[in-house]
Amino acid sequence: xxxxxxxxxxxxxxxxxxxxxxxxxxxxxxxxxxxxxxxxxxxxxxxxxxxxxxxxxxxxxxxxxxxxxxxxxxxxxxxxxxxxxxxxxxxxxxxxxxxxxxxxxxxxxxxxxxxxxxxxxxxxxxxxxxxxxxxxxxxxxxxxxxxxxxxxxxxxxxxxxxxxxxxxxxxxxxxxxxxxxxxxxxxxxxxxxxxxxxxxxxxxxxxxxxxxxxxxxxxxxxxxxxxxxxxxxxxxxxxxxxxxxxxxxxxxxxxxxxxxxxxxxxxxxxxxxxxxxxxxxxxxxxxxxxxxxxxxxxxxxxxxxxxxxxxxxxxxxxxxxxxxxxxxxxxxxxxxxxxxxxxxxxxxxxxxxxxxxxxxxxxxxx
Amino acid sequence: xxxxxxxxxxxxxxxxxxxxxxxxxxxxxxxxxxxxxxxxxxxxxxxxxxxxxxxxxxxxxxxxxxxxxxxxxxxxxxxxxxxxxxxxxxxxxxxxxxxxxxxxxxxxxxxxxxxxxxxxxxxxxxxxxxxxxxxxxxxxxxxxxxxxxxxxxxxxxxxxxxxxxxxxxxxxxxxxxxxxxxxxxxxxxxxxxxxxxxxxxxxxxxxxxxxxxxxxxxxxxxxxxxxxxxxxxxxxxxxxxxxxxxxxxxxxxxxxxxxxxxxxxxxxxxxxxxxxxxxxxxxxxxxxxxxxxxxxxxxxxxxxxxxxxxxxxxxxxxxxxxxxxxxxxxxxxxxxxxxxxxxxxxxxxxxxxxxxxxxxxxxxxx
Numbered sequence: 001x002x003x004x005x006x007x008x009x010x011x012x013x014x015x016x017x018x019x020x021x022x023x024x025x026x027x028x029x030x031x032x033x034x035x036x037x038x039x040x041x042x043x044x045x046x047x048x049x050x051x052x053x054x055x056x057x058x059x060x061x062x063x064x065x066x067x068x069x070x071x072x073x074x075x076x077x078x079x080x081x082x083x084x085x086x087x088x089x090x091x092x093x094x095x096x097x098x099x100x101x102x103x104x105x106x107x108x109x110x111x112x113x114x115x116x117x118x119x120x121x122x123x124x125x126x127x128x129x130x131x132x133x134x135x136x137x138x139x140x141x142x143x144x145x146x147x148x149x150x151x152x153x154x155x156x157x158x159x160x161x162x163x164x165x166x167x168x169x170x171x172x173x174x175x176x177x178x179x180x181x182x183x184x185x186x187x188x189x190x191x192x193x194x195x196x197x198x199x200x201x202x203x204x205x206x207x208x209x210x211x212x213x214x215x216x217x218x219x220x221x222x223x224x225x226x227x228x229x230x231x232x233x234x235x236x237x238x239x240x241x242x243x244x245x246x247x248x249x250x251x252x253x254x255x256x257x258x259x260x261x262x263x264x265x266x267x268x269x270x271x272x273x274x275x276x277x278x279x280x281x282x283x284x285x286x287x288x289x290x291x292x293x294x295x296x297x298x299x300x301x302x303x304x305x306x307x308x309x310x311x312x313x314x315x316x317x318x319x320x321x322x323x324x325x326x327x328x329x330x331x332x333x334x335x336x337x338x339x340x341x342x343x344x345x346x347x348x349x350x351x352x353x354x355x356x357x358x359x360x361x362x363x364x365x366x
Numbered sequence: 367x368x369x370x371x372x373x374x375x376x377x378x379x380x381x382x383x384x385x386x387x388x389x390x391x392x393x394x395x396x397x398x399x400x401x402x403x404x405x406x407x408x409x410x411x412x413x414x415x416x417x418x419x420x421x422x423x424x425x426x427x428x429x430x431x432x433x434x435x436x437x438x439x440x441x442x443x444x445x446x447x448x449x450x451x452x453x454x455x456x457x458x459x460x461x462x463x464x465x466x467x468x469x470x471x472x473x474x475x476x477x478x479x480x481x482x483x484x485x486x487x488x489x490x491x492x493x494x495x496x497x498x499x500x501x502x503x504x505x506x507x508x509x510x511x512x513x514x515x516x517x518x519x520x521x522x523x524x525x526x527x528x529x530x531x532x533x534x535x536x537x538x539x540x541x542x543x544x545x546x547x548x549x550x551x552x553x554x555x556x557x558x559x560x561x562x563x564x565x566x567x568x569x570x571x572x573x574x575x576x577x578x579x580x581x582x583x584x585x586x587x588x589x590x591x592x593x594x595x596x597x598x599x600x601x602x603x604x605x606x607x608x609x610x611x612x613x614x615x616x617x618x619x620x621x622x623x624x625x626x627x628x629x630x631x632x633x634x635x636x637x638x639x640x641x642x643x644x645x646x647x648x649x650x651x652x653x654x655x656x657x658x659x660x661x662x663x664x665x666x667x668x669x670x671x672x673x674x675x676x677x678x679x680x681x682x683x684x685x686x687x688x689x690x691x692x693x694x695x696x697x698x699x700x701x702x703x704x705x706x707x708x709x710x711x712x713x714x715x716x717x718x719x720x721x722x723x724x725x726x727x728x729x730x731x732x
Contacts, residue, residue, distance in 0.1 A: 004401040010408050013610060021403055025394040028387055035370040036692060037387055039569040039615070042376050044698065075441040075571070076592060079606035083590040112590050198607055203405040205441070205571045205609035224449040224478050226442060240445035241564055243571035244379060245611060249405070326402060332410065 003324065007349050010327025011155055011302065012178070013198040015344045019260070020252045027248065038248055043241050051244075051251050052236050058254035062264050063187040065210065072209040072229070073237040073247050078177045081194040081207065082109035083116075084227055085149065085173055090117035091220045095146035098122050100139070100165070103130040103154030104333050105175065113149070120145070130157045132294035139165065147171040147191065153179035155199070156331040158293045158304030158338065164189050171215055179301050180208065181257060182343055183268035191215045199301070200343045202250035205243040257343070267343055274341050274350045275300040281354050288361045292336065306336045312364055313337060323356050369690065373715050376693025377521055377668065378544070379564040381710045385626070386618045393614065404614055409607050417610075417617055418602050424620035428630055429553040431576065438575040438595070439603040439613050444543045447560040447573065448475035449482075450593055451515065451539055456483035457586045461512035464488050466505070466531070469496040469520030470699050471541065479515070486511070496523045498660035505531065513537040513557065519545035521565070522697040524659045524670030524704065530555050537581055545667050546574065547623060548709055549634035557581045565667070566709045568616035571609040623709070633709055640707045640716045641666040647720050654727045658702065672702045678730055679703060689722050 001018060008015040027038040034047050041047055056071040065071075074080065086109075090097050096118035099110045102125050113119045122141070123134040141148065148166040153159070155178040164186050166172045171191035179185075180195030187193060191212045198204040209229070216230060225231045231239050237247075261267050279298055282289045282305055292304040307313045316337060320328050330336035341350060367384060374381040393404040400413050407413055422437040431437075440446065452475075456463050462484035465476045468491050479485045488507070489500040507514065514532040519525070521544040530552050532538045537557035545551075546561030553559060557578045564570040575595070582596060591597045597605050603613075627633050645664055648655045648671055658670040673679045682703060686694050696702035707716060 002396045002401070002403065005395070005403045005406055008402060008406045010406060013408060013607070014406055016403070016405055021394055021405070024405075025391055028391040028394060029371070030368045035368070035690075036374060037368065037371045037382070039382055039387070039390070040371055040374045040376065040380055042379060042693065043570065075443070075446075075609075077441070077606045079592050080441075083592065115590065196607065203611050204409065204607045205612060224481065226445050226449065240443045241379070241562065241570045243441075243609060243612065245569050246571060246609065324401075327408060 004326065006346060007325045007352065008327050009325060009339045009341065009345065009349075009353065011331060011338055011340045012342070013204050014327060014340055014342055016203070016249070016253065017256050017260070017344045020249065020256055020344075023252050024249055031248075038245055041244065043238060043244050048238075048244060049236075051248055052238065055247065055251040055254060058251070058258055059181075059208070059210070062181060062254065062257060063185065063210075065187050068213050069187075070209075070211045070213060070233045072211065072232050073242060073250070074207050074209055074232060075205070075243060077204075077207055078105075078175055078194060078196045079108070081175070081209065082112040084229070085109070085192065085194075086113040086116035087223055087227060088219045088221070088229060089147055089171075089173075089215070093117055093146050095144055096120045098141065098145040098148045098170075100134065100148075100150040101126065102133055102151060102157075103159055104156035104331065105154055105177070106151040109149060109175065117146075130154065130159065131292055133159050133161060133297040141165075141167045141170065143167060143169055145170045147173050149173045149175070151175045151177075152185070153299050153301050155302050155340070156304075156333055158291075158299040158302040159297045160299035160301065161297075179299075181254070181264065181267070182271055182301060184264045197246060197250050199340075201253050203246050205246035206250060208250070261343075270347065271300045271341070271343065274345070274347050275303065277347075277350055277354060278303045278339060278341070281357065285361060288365065289357065301340060301342060303339045303341065304330060304336060315364070316360060319360060320356060325353060325356065370692065372712060373691045373718065374693050375691060375705045375707065375711065375715075375719065377697060377704055377706045378708070379570050380693060380706055380708055382569070382615070382619065383622050383626070383710045386615065386622055386710075389618050390615055397614075404611055407610065409604060409610055414604075414610060415602075417614055418604065421613065421617040421620060424617070424624055425547075425574070425576070428547060428620065428623060429551065429576075431553050434579050435553075436575075436577045436579060436599045438577065438598050439608060439616070440573050440575055440598060441571070441609055443570075443573055444471075444541055444560060444562045445474070447541070447575065448478040450595065451475070451558065451560075452479040452482035453589055453593060454585045454587070454595060455513055455537075455539075455581070459483055459512050461510055462486045464507065464511040464514045464536075466500065466514075466516040467492065468499055468517060469525055470522035470697065471520055471543070472517040475515060475541065483512075496520065496525065497658055499525050499527060499663040507531075507533045507536065509533060509535055511536045513539050515539045515541070517541045518551070519665050519667050521668050521706070522670075522699055524657075524665040524668040525663045526665035526667065527663075545665075547620070547630065547633070548637055548667060550630045563612060563616050565706075567619050569612050571612035572616060574616070627709075636713065637666045637707070637709065640711070640713050641669065643713075643716055643720060644669045644705060644707065647723065651727060654731065655723065667706060667708060669705045669707065670696060670702060681730070682726060685726060686722060691719060691722065
């Protein structure tokens, strides 16, 4: 037990449950039920096949997802999905894809999609420095779009959609990298969901893709095998050597979600409570701590705020580090302070942070 | 210390040095010099930048490689390189690339290269079931080839080139996945070397690419960023979240090679000795254990052999597992027995295996 791991407010890779770290530590020397180190077991072993099967099942159970969805574990991060999605769904198509630009991370896939076909940006928050999300009245979804792509939680700006967007007759594609498995998400209303692991569900090195089978019916599969969803589906994410370690850790996190936490509704309750405490504290700080995001669009995962001056921010980061906290610097793209409070960040750690913040404010009131 | 890890003859992911496993175990809770778990440290931290720098330096030192070479750590396995190489060097070119087909793994990149441009297969061992490698008199290299691609060690068939192929005026591209850093390799005679980690240098999830800078001078860089070598070079393998864990383990293995083993010439000496013992044993077994590869082309990494009958092979695998060995089944593509003896597999473990094999032969002599 290393207490600093529990005060890790990093935007990711970040905190993992302490019990999962303990299990991994053991598995580095010997995985229970095998005689071998986690790093020395073949990806063609029965053991690894059972890891993949259990992980797929756990994700289906957590999200209430039917067998018409494939659950894939791929490499390359969400970034690879920025390309795989339009290579598969947009290349050679006459229809345009609709993208919503709500921040740093939703801007990147637009660039990659434009390499492959026509893209219509339905709404952009660029002019308002991405401090809010669009309302329904600002979004004119077309029935003839090839698909709709959006990002459910903007990690950098601390914005999160608290509803499902789009039309039921146009496939929804969603980058849920930073809030996947943090709450129930009506997964079956999406045709494709992708999420890298290193926020809520594991370490860097693996990305989960959920895909409704019929999405590939008229899709492009003339692609290198490793970029071809069909190849990955047919081989159960074991086309070439998968990132065994990262996949196993992700399995342990899903077990924790199912058996310790008790499912996604419970996880959501805990996350709501944690975020609620932080935002109420910001709102009561008399403009010492200034939240960036519009109140209705605040993220349950990343609370982003500024202090009255850059000097105070530098001091805040130094003193918080001294007090044992880490990862509180805002994203290098926008600066400021960011408290990321993913699934494994405990309510106690939030309390400790708020206590520190209250003390810092008392000492530095201007 | 788990003794079974040291008797792991798997084709990969396989054995890692015991001291490295101990260090990783510690790092799961706390990385020395940081206060955090290896799984919770940001890839944008100073610590991770120093990991990348030291790993690049270690590889340069081990191979005597100049600064005109880039050292990259990428995702997607060697499989991704099967595509990235021709996407970059062959797409839109009039010249053909030359490929040598010496086994299971050199066959796959030929398929992916053909998607991108003209490919000339200089030699194929398919008709002789890949039981030998071509001699120099069988290889007519052209001066007008775009590049030459070959695989230095065929893990499945147990074949290894013990010389550098090709011409100095045509860029050499080599998949060294299964013998990288197992011996000095005259790295500067190659324009591009790639190797996934999970044989000699780390766990699954990261692939090393060494690339001479001028190779990109007239190369195609109109590619998605994650498939663009230039992007990866410019960001020091940190374009999007890299597989931090796998990269750190690989760093620890290079430290072991440098400081415990004492460099690649020493490693080669040990590997020669281990392989020598096995092949002498096979040759002296009176055709009970029958090596697959032609004597001159035998691999120092993978000794592949058959027993007199499938029934004996089944019994051999069962009894060897009972005796504590693992990973001895041949590749699913060709069956038989395979003893993979990568860097971290000790000479003592080889002795134990040979003792077991001698006993098995005595009991089952026909």
